[in-house]
Amino acid sequence: MTGITRRKFLQSSAVGAAGLGLMGTNINRSLASIKRNFSHVSSLPRRQSSLTVAHIAQQMSAQSDQRTLKGWEDWLAAAGLSWDVTVSNAEGSPETLSAMIEDAVSRKVDAIVVTFGTLTAAQGALQSVAAAGIPLITVDSGYYPPALCDIASNNYTMGAQMTSYMVQSLLGAGKTEPNICTITANFHHGTRKRGKVRDAVLSENENIKVAGDQVIQYDGFFETTLNTVNDWLNRFGGEIDAIWCPWDEPAMAASQALLSFGKTVKDTIVVAADGHPPAVELMADADYTMVATCAQAFELWGALAASFIDEIVGKGRPAAEVVPVPQIDFPAPFIVKGVNLPETGKMPWDTVDFYTQFMNQAKGQVGA
Template sequence: MMYKKISTAISFAMTLTLLPAALATGSGAAAADEPLKVSWILSKAAAQADHRALDGFNSYIKENNLNWTVDVSDGKGSPATAAELLENAVQRGSSVIILSMVDMRASQASLDSASAAKIPVFTIDAGWTPGVVVDITANNFAMGAIINAYMADRLGGKGGVIAFKENSHHGVRKRGKEFDVVMGEAPGIKVLADHQIDVTNFYADSKNAMEDFITRFGDEVNGVFAGWDEPAMAAADAIKEAGLKNAFVVGIDGNTAAMKYIRDGGPFVATVAQPFEKMGSQTGQYISDIVVNGKDPDTVIPVKQVYLPTCLITAQNVPPEGELPWKACE
């Protein structure tokens, strides 16, 4: 998640005739000469993962010359704000609503409103919630197991580690649980501390916490797990500035800045790259099939939560600048 400023409402449109079809949800036909009004709710405007998924969705629209208009709003890291934006999208008469990386636990009433209005809701890496057509994500249990097993193996089964966790997002919560599982099977590794990240100020909070841990534990710190790449970068910056030589950091997401950290050979040594662009384009395909072409969701979607493949990135396979990280494993 890079620090990219956007306005809290962005609109864009591209044109082509849509195939006439009844909406699978029963909300009526998407007429050939009418645009599809898509409302997209970001978890947080500063989050690169949200923007990468949105980029994939935008590319799908452009490549297929679709007459879809997308309005983007910022959940600001707040479940309550996201729920309010979801309700607003329902009241505006959106054709489709998409939420990316949002904590959905405050949104059930708004989802019920969308269902009552027969507006289909899709989510990306938000965890499936009743009322959502499908959640497209990667397997967060698997990613947590892969990156933490890598950390334990790199340590040779011994040393001191710190975890940066965050429990409001389903995926990061699951990754943190896998840290506990892996370290529980590594008796030679000592968990020095773990920290709950303040998602509203994740970089500064993580860096401040890492600086405190360095003061407390010094050279006892050998490995650091962070639930996603930005806190990992913050921890790596603190380690580098403190001059620790035997500590490394791992993360999850495979964001652009993380690739540079790994290429540069600093403390940030590995991440699991998620195909956020593909999540966005796959959402577009599902909308075309279900909302536009009127296909039965049960014949289009295999399960309510669809997992896309990921890729462990280290110095050995980090892609050059400009290449999508997750493609390193294709």
């Protein structure tokens, strides 16, 4: 068992930083050393190749959990590793998640991965993990000690991007006093943060009227969103300029309601986040109302979590060398209908970000 805690990791990082300061003149060599140390994949031989790992998902029925697990499994297959991985599903219950983490500790697994967990409600279980010294890596759960790291996108950034784009699109369409409706989901830290940033952005755009808001829970979210948007369309006589959704699947439900009502993208726009392939495929349709999403790299998160475990537990490398920061935020390319939709067969997160395209264009123009 590898006894690695965040504290040990931070201590070793501090020593590393102090060492860097002392080196002074030989800065290039130090940078090379940092680069080597922070490069998470090594060519070291594996000390352990048959690991027992607990993969605990908060809500396996979520596309994000599914895609993360897929990335994890694909990485294991590509690496030719046959770990004993137990996949558990907490079905949305924080209490069940906590119990599953404690069960994994009791089983003395070599590592634990928690995906999209509500760790605020798992403090006791996290203490058990710390006491047992089992490496814990979380995916989009927010960073909580003793996890070695949390792998996710930056939800504040995504919330700002999707809301700003919605505001700018409405202004660009000449809608200076638009009516919008919002769907809010507070059960996951990521969707909650996006919603908070949305409210902050909207507070700076007082010309926009939030005519309706619906808070959804995970169970039955698709039908709830569909019915609510239908009700809004009746209530406002179809006068809705935009609908903000916390992630892509409610956006699909909202778009479905809008299209059934005879609304197209010329009338109402829908923005969301995640970049789920079914939603992105639908965005290619000319009338489809969903216009923008942030493409999160769920598969890559799963792959990275697996490779971290391989490096730390399998090859025995110090966590401080492998994991550079407690929170690893992947870029989530912003995808806009009609501009940078991914090519067929390409994952949405593999697309060049909407705004980066402009930067690249400018670089080309100035010969950079």
